[in-house]
Amino acid sequence: MSGHDQPSGKPAWITWVALALMTTSSVASLRPSPTMAVYGLACVLLYLIPAVVFLLPTSLVSAELASGWSGGVYNWVARGISKPAGFLAVWCQFAMTIFYYPSLLGYVASTLAYVFNPALASSGVWTAAVIMVAYWSGVWVSSRGTKGVAGLASGGLIIGTLVPGALLVVLGIVFLGQGNASAAPMTADHLLPAWAGLASLVLIVNNFLSYSGMEMNAVHVSFLRKPGREFPRAMFLAMALVLVIFILPALAISWVVPGEELSLTAGVMQAFDAVFAKFGWQVLTPVIGIMLVAASLGGMLTWLAGPSKGLLLISRQEGYLPPFLQKLNKHGVQQNILVVQGLVTTGIALMYAFIPDVSSAYWIFSVITTQVYLIMYLLMFVAAVRLRRKDPDHPRGFRAPMLTTLCVVGFVASFAALLVGFIPPSQFGSGGTGTYVLIVAAGALGLGIVVPLLFYKLRKPSWQQQEEEVTS
Secondary structure, three states, X not given: OOOOOOOOOOOOOOOHHXXXXXXXXXXXXXXXXXXXXXXXXXXXXXHHHHHHHHHHHHHHHHHHHHHXXXXXXXXXXXXXXXXXXXXXXXXXHHHHHHHXXXXXXXXXXXXXXXXXXXXXXXXXXXXXXXXXXXXXXHHHHHHOOOOOHHHHHHHHHHHHHHHHHHHHHHHHHHHHHOOOOOOOOOOHHHOOOOOEOEHHHHHHHHHHHHOOOHHHHHHHHHHOOOHHHHHHHHHHHHHHHHHHHHHHHHHHHHHHOOHHHOOOOOHHHHHHXXXXXXXXXXXXXXXXXXXXXXXXXXXXXXXHHHHHHHHHHHHHHHOOOOHXXXXXXXXXXXXXXXXXXXXXXHHHHHHHHHOOOHHHHHHHHHHHHHHHHHHHHHHHHHHHHHHHHHOOOOOOOOOOOOXXXXXXXXXXXXXXXXXXXXXXXXXXXXXXXXXXXXXXXXHHHHHHHHHHHHHHHHOOHHHOOOHHHHHO
């Protein structure tokens, strides 16, 4: 979803409210609600902490960078640190999607199971089949250069997030209004999460990924009439909407469904099923399932084209990827990158079929996704501080207040989250701590550091495309 689609000549202005809604649609979802519902009233705090130490710094810092330098995260980090660091940043932004799709589509599989047969939700074979069919269908749609993918995503926000989320909250309130006791205690002494050692911190880490993606929308800052004033407004409105979408449905689930009955992947549907059962409305469960799937698939399509496009452009200019991965099809889409990514996604999908506990597999992929993405954020915060020092007079449409403080807070929070990701969550049933740490470390280091390093070391001058080929 690039902000550079405007026709030449008169700029296509967007309002700050429109930007806030676009940002909300790319960040907010009902997916994490059941995971957080386990914590009852404490989920409020578990969402607010990452919002203050991560969402706020990433939003404001990326806004300054986007309003001063086009070209996204590669250009910011390349100018602030170095070109190899820029490649690492754009690679991590792309690589996180490799594990993001299996976890997103794993959720789609368990949601669809409730439309056909809820018992399928815990079947690895079913999950693997859905992941493969959905991903390759997405590649087929994207490779045709289909216009209107962004429309699918914003439609998905309303159909698959706002409507079901509001329904969940209203039914939750009605449930309490009928005199039923809340499944989770709602008293002030439950505001703080029960401390289960370091494992409690792991859930906060997953919330960091819930908030990621703000830097993608910072590219639109130049389309505001008064970016200095309007961008912070858009970000604060988006933050408020995102918090409401995350917190209220999670609370509603915790009122109706006891925590020990929630599964990490099937949670949303399970919650709807349990809520509808209280009202004798279970006939609506499949309808909600289809709405949630529509939202997830719309979101997948917007993510499918974005990060790989960024990686492709940089690789053609600097020769970072072999020519095979730089090829475009007749619609100008980086089909080979999507296909190779699809082969990896298929491999991961098959692992779902063989790992007995689907919930644990889903969790591990979510954590690896977070680890890889956090590397990109660490680089972005360092680059922002260095650019402010190296190039203080460079024109910026928006200057983040207390930039250094924001970057330090964001960097420390991201680094802490990176370390915490190596601790198994309390719900992680199968295998010992050692196995968990090994899998996560291998996934994060291999995908986030080793692979881009190999591409960088093995690159040849012939991999670089001529300037006119790049722009054509």
